[in-house]
Amino acid sequence: MTPTRGAFAVLFSFALAVSTGLFAQTTQPKSSAASADVLAEKAAAAPAGRASAPRSLVPLPAKPAPTSSHAPFEAGDCKICHQNADPKHPGPVFKKGPALCLDCHEEFNGVMKRAHTHAPARTDCTSCHNPHNSVFSKLLHLEPRALCVSCHEKIGKLHDSAKVPHKALTTGKYCSNCHNPHGSTVEKLLIQLPFDLCVNCHSVDTMADANGKKLQNIKAWLLDNPKQHGPVASKDCNDCHEPHGGDLFRLINQDYPPEFYAPYDAKNYGLCFGCHREKAFSTAQTATLTSFRNGATNLHYLHLQQSGRGRTCRACHEVHAAKQDHLIRDGVPYGSGGWILKLNYKKTATGGSCEKTCHAEKSYANRTAP
Ligand code: HEC
Numbered sequence: 001m002t003p004t005r006g007a008f009a010v011l012f013s014f015a016l017a018v019s020t021g022l023f024a025q026t027t028q029p030k031s032s033a034a035s036a037d038v039l040a041e042k043a044a045a046a047p048a049g050r051a052s053a054p055r056s057l058v059p060l061p062a063k064p065a066p067t068s069s070h071a072p073f074e075a076g077d078c079k080i081c082h083q084n085a086d087p088k089h090p091g092p093v094f095k096k097g098p099a100l101c102l103d104c105h106e107e108f109n110g111v112m113k114r115a116h117t118h119a120p121a122r123t124d125c126t127s128c129h130n131p132h133n134s135v136f137s138k139l140l141h142l143e144p145r146a147l148c149v150s151c152h153e154k155i156g157k158l159h160d161s162a163k164v165p166h167k168a169l170t171t172g173k174y175c176s177n178c179h180n181p182h183g184s185t186v187e188k189l190l191i192q193l194p195f196d197l198c199v200n201c202h203s204v205d206t207m208a209d210a211n212g213k214k215l216q217n218i219k220a221w222l223l224d225n226p227k228q229h230g231p232v233a234s235k236d237c238n239d240c241h242e243p244h245g246g247d248l249f250r251l252i253n254q255d256y257p258p259e260f261y262a263p264y265d266a267k268n269y270g271l272c273f274g275c276h277r278e279k280a281f282s283t284a285q286t287a288t289l290t291s292f293r294n295g296a297t298n299l300h301y302l303h304l305q306q307s308g309r310g311r312t313c314r315a316c317h318e319v320h321a322a323k324q325d326h327l328i329r330d331g332v333p334y335g336s337g338g339w340i341l342k343l344n345y346k347k348t349a350t351g352g353s354c355e356k357t358c359h360a361e362k363s364y365a366n367r368t369a370p
Pocket residue numbers: 023024027028057058059070072073076077078079080081082086087088090093100126131132
């Protein structure tokens with residue numbers, strides 16, 4: 001314990017015997033002129049072109065009782081932070097910025113030395129916390145989510161107007177489910193590596209989307225299906241998903257048809273063609289662009305572009321991981337009863353085959369037998 005803390009502990013226990021209301025009553029709301037100055041300061045600390053967190057740094061009146069109150073303020077001796085002990089005339093604080101807080105909150109000395117620290121926490125802890133008390137938890141100026149989006153307006157708007165919002169932002173610790181508001185060893189203030197963040201939350205069988213449709217347990221799926229898609233193997237869920245909410249189904253960040261059958265149009269496959277060559281799917285005859293061909297007949301082209309009943313990639317491929325090579329799925333749901341039609345895909349010496357599936361056994365050859 002530091003000397004400051006030791007001294008404070010004595011004061012704190014003494015103060016518990018004293019009515020806490022006494023001190024709170026003696027303070028007045030700040031004049032609007034002073035608040036305007038504070039807001040101007042805040043604007044300077046806000047991300048470029050964005051708003052700032054409203055804050056009032058004066059102690060709140062005793063009634064209605066604040067939700068959170070700072071222990072040293074409860075102790076009643078304003079001199080712990082201000083020049084004077086007198087609650088009517090506390091005078092200025094004796095240290096500016098985070099230094100005042102770090103004297104007691106020693107663990108934050110470590111937090112604020114991490115590779116990535118949050119700009120407002122570097123300049124002023126009171127950007128987000130009232131040093132005395134608050135109607136919100138943890139001495140925050142606003143509800144946790146409202147606090148973040150008061151400066152990060154763009155993300156607030158993105159999520160509020162998203163056709164597919166992400167519950168990760170509106171439950172539990174809100175933005176702090178993924179970000180540390182102070183500092184982190186991970187980029188973008190993330191509390192874990194992004195892959196771990198996503199997979200650790202998506203590790204239950206009970207999760208459902210907004211329409212009540214059950215969502216895959218991604219962690220279990222990845223354990224059961226060892227052949228992972230390139231970007232999943234390199235742990236980049238954000239290559240395809242927008243963590244803060246979006247307009248496309250399943251929070252994907254580029255177009256991909258949500259249906260099983262869809263007439264072919266390259267622009268509906270922006271997600272896949274951002275990384276895979278579109279020509280491999282739109283060229284009817286080729287001996288090089290794809291291995292899914294029988295001789296020179298491009299079977300990708302054939303299946304995707306069959307007039308009227310084009311299949312989407314999901315007819316044959318998993319998107320995250322599969323048990324078989326080429327991300328070929330085991331089966332596809334058939335009808336609404338949840339029955340799975342097996343694809344029975346097999347690799348052969350010269351190509352591959354599917355049997356008793358969408359059609360009678362068919363095989364393709366894309367090379368000569370070794
Ligand atoms: C944990 C430290 C701490 C304690 C204890 C504390 N304050 Fe403060 N107080 C602050 C900080 C920090 C500010 C903001 C100062 C600034 O930004 O210049 C502040 C600002 C104020 C202001 C607004 C002053 C202004 O000019 O903006 C008032 C009024 C105030 N405190 C009253 C009190 C009273 C009364 C007590 C004792 C009952 C007290 N404070 C105890 C940290 C503290």
